[in-house]
Amino acid sequence: MGIRKRLVGSYFGVICLTVLILEIFLILFVNYYYFHNVERILMNQAELSASFFQQYFAGEDLEKQSGRLLQGFASQSEAEVQILDSSGRLLRDSTGYRADKSMAEYADVQSAITGRPDTWKGNDPITREPILAVSFPLKAHDKTIGVVRFVTSLTETIKTVRQIAVLLVGVGLLVLAIVTLLSLLLSWTITRSIKDLKQAADRMTEGDFSIRVHKRYRDELGSLADTLNMMAGRIAQSEQLKNEFISSVSHELRTPLTSIKGWVVTLKANGAGDGRLFQDGLGIIDSESDRLARMVDELLDFSKLDSGRINVRFEAVNLPELLRHIERQLAPRAARQGVTLEVLADENMPEIQADENRLKQVLINLVDNALKFTEHPGRITLQVYSNSGYAVLAVEDTGSGISEENLKNVVQKFYKVDPHAPGSGLGLAISEQIIKLHRGKLHIFSRPGQGTKVEICLPIENDRNLTI
Numbered sequence: 249m250g251i252r253k254r255l256v257g258s259y260f261g262v263i264c265l266t267v268l269i270l271e272i273f274l275i276l277f278v279n280y281y282y283f284h285n286v287e288r289i290l291m292n293q294a295e296l297s298a299s300f301f302q303q304y305f306a307g308e309d310l311e312k313q314s315g316r317l318l319q320g321f322a323s324q325s326e327a328e329v330q331i332l333d334s335s336g337r338l339l340r341d342s343t344g345y346r347a348d349k350s351m352a353e354y355a356d357v358q359s360a361i362t363g364r365p366d367t368w369k370g371n372d373p374i375t376r377e378p379i380l381a382v383s384f385p386l387k388a389h390d391k392t393i394g395v396v397r398f399v400t401s402l403t404e405t406i407k408t409v410r411q412i413a414v415l416l417v418g419v420g421l422l423v424l425a426i427v428t429l430l431s432l433l434l435s436w437t438i439t440r441s442i443k444d445l446k447q448a449a450d451r452m453t454e455g456d457f458s459i460r461v462h463k464r465y466r467d468e469l470g471s472l473a474d475t476l477n478m479m480a481g482r483i484a485q486s487e488q489l490k491n492e493f494i495s496s497v498s499h500e501l502r503t504p505l506t507s508i509k510g511w512v513v514t515l516k517a518n519g520a521g522d523g524r525l526f527q528d529g530l531g532i533i534d535s536e537s538d539r540l541a542r543m544v545d546e547l548l549d550f551s552k553l554d555s556g557r558i559n560v561r562f563e564a565v566n567l568p569e570l571l572r573h574i575e576r577q578l579a580p581r582a583a584r585q586g587v588t589l590e591v592l593a594d595e596n597m598p599e600i601q602a603d604e605n606r607l608k609q610v611l612i613n614l615v616d617n618a619l620k621f622t623e624h625p626g627r628i629t630l631q632v633y634s635n636s637g638y639a640v641l642a643v644e645d646t647g648s649g650i651s652e653e654n655l656k657n658v659v660q661k662f663y664k665v666d667p668h669a670p671g672s673g674l675g676l677a678i679s680e681q682i683i684k685l686h687r688g689k690l691h692i693f694s695r696p697g698q699g700t701k702v703e704i705c706l707p708i709e710n711d712r713n714l715t716i
């Protein structure tokens with residue numbers, strides 16, 4: 249069942265039940281109120297008449313005085329008044345109709361004869377009209393000597409009660425109609441948003457991530473629309489990055505391969521005779537294959553990190569020693585570029601528990617980045633010091649820097665500020681993952697034109713061997 253049907257159905261059900269219960273109570277109440285009222289009035293009049301009789305006519309003969317009495321009683325009431333003797337025989341009737349008949353068959357009369365006032369509801373034997381009769385004993389010296397009976401037609405009362413009931417049912421139906429309309433409207437607003445979301449999601453499953461859901465209301469569905477739009481944006485961005493990555497990686501792989509191929513062809517043709525050319529060629533083939541291998545390693549690493557299959561093996565690492573090792577490794581390149589590379593190490597640093605090879609990989613990437621973006625006469629500083637339980641490693645350069653907008657993205661996989669620059673854009677993403685595996689943090693601070701500082705904080709006490 250659809251949401252619309254469920255919503256409208258449940259609203260309708262609840263309101264139907266409520267209206268029904270309310271209507272029944274109201275109609276019962278109105279019914280009771282009106283009939284009870286009529287009965288009360290008649291009873292009052294009968295009681296008044298009886299007490300009047302007791303006061304002024306108690307000593308007199310009922311049959312003889314019945315004419316006068318009736319006049320007195322009837323003048324106070326619009327109802328038909330009857331005076332009966334103690335056996336239930338009708339003595340007088342205010343309608344003038346006078347048959348010498350016994351009324352003892354009526355329950356109210358029977359009751360009044362025995363001294364108890366009573367009422368009776370039924371149909372008039374002649375007109376078949378619904379009537380209400382109230383009988384009250386007429387007493388003299390504590391003895392019932394007759395009965396006064398007030399009879400009124402209920403036709404008007406029944407008509408009024410019916411009219412009110414019809415009105416109440418009408419109002420109930422109106423309420424039902426309004427509620428149904430409102431619930432239809434409400435479910436429409438909900439299903440409309442859901443339909444939009446579904447349509448957009450369908451388009452996305454078909455691969456169209458340029459679609460955006462129109463946000464209609466600021467409610468949960470609205471925020472779902474926002475999330476979906478954001479998700480589509482992210483997917484579109486990563487699609488784009490992936491495409492750029494593929495083209496840049498194929499380009500990256502192509503360059504060393506072309507150079508290797510070129511040298512192999514050259515060496516094949518005339519390398520045998522020329523020893524120097526042969527050596528140069530082999531040297532270049534060697535370094536180019538290294539480059540290729542490094543790139544393939546990086547890609548492999550990345551896929552492992554991405555699928556969570558990488559291990560870190562912790563051992564005691566002397567960070568100042570590690571920094572100097574990296575400095576030695578990259579000093580020739582820095583010298584070629586005319587960039588100063590220096591190490592500022594706090595020699596009192598305790599050893600930390602870390603995976604040395606992985607840390608080396610991270611630092612080489614950071615220094616490699618710094619070298620890539622720093623020109624002569626720049627300076628690259630490698631620092632290490634301890635700070636409240638953490639070992640802080642920093643690589644700072646005076647190079648081109650990164651704009652604030654790009655800074656947010658550089659850690660993302662495949663992201664490069666300049667898509668055509670060499671590199672896969674994976675270095676920082678891998679570095680961050682490795683630092684995370686060490687329960688550490690990587691922060692980048694940069695100002696365009698002034699330089700970049702990458703800071704790594706590693707806990708000194710890393711007790712367990714972690715595997716993810």
Ligand SMILES: Nc1ncnc2c1ncn2[C@@H]1O[C@H](COP(=O)(O)OP(=O)(O)OP(=O)(O)O)[C@@H](O)[C@H]1O
Pocket residue numbers: 546613617618621645647648649650658659663664665666669670671672673674675676677700
């Ligand atoms: N020190 C820096 N100065 C200026 N820009 C930097 C610096 N470090 C990183 N970047 C920017 O961040 C991008 C991402 O760096 P990252 O190390 O992740 O990838 P890469 O160096 O391009 O490729 P790879 O490291 O895989 O060879 C770089 O392309 C560059 O635009």
Ligand SMILES: [Mg+2]
Pocket residue numbers: 613614616617671675676
């Ligand atoms: Mg890099």
